[in-house]
Amino acid sequence: MDKNKLIKEYHNGEITIVWQSEKCIHSGNCVHHLPTVFHPKEHPWVKMENATTEEIVAAIAKCPSGALSIKAKID
Secondary structure, three states, rough: HHHHOOOOOOOOOOOEEEEEEHHOOOOOHHHHHOOOOOOOOOOEEEEEHOOHHHHHHHHHHHOOOOEEEEEEEEO
């Protein structure tokens, strides 16, 4: 697998975070805006249980590269 094209998904039952590694510019905005959820030195690095869905959506909206995005749960 090409590490530059890695795509990971993280779920909390309400939404899915999609992380596209090739788009990430490592600005640190995610960690700065929501350090309880984003832990880049850990695996998995996204701990969605540490914040509300609303807090997560607000933090991801500030991702400058679009590497982090949200997929809504479809019932």
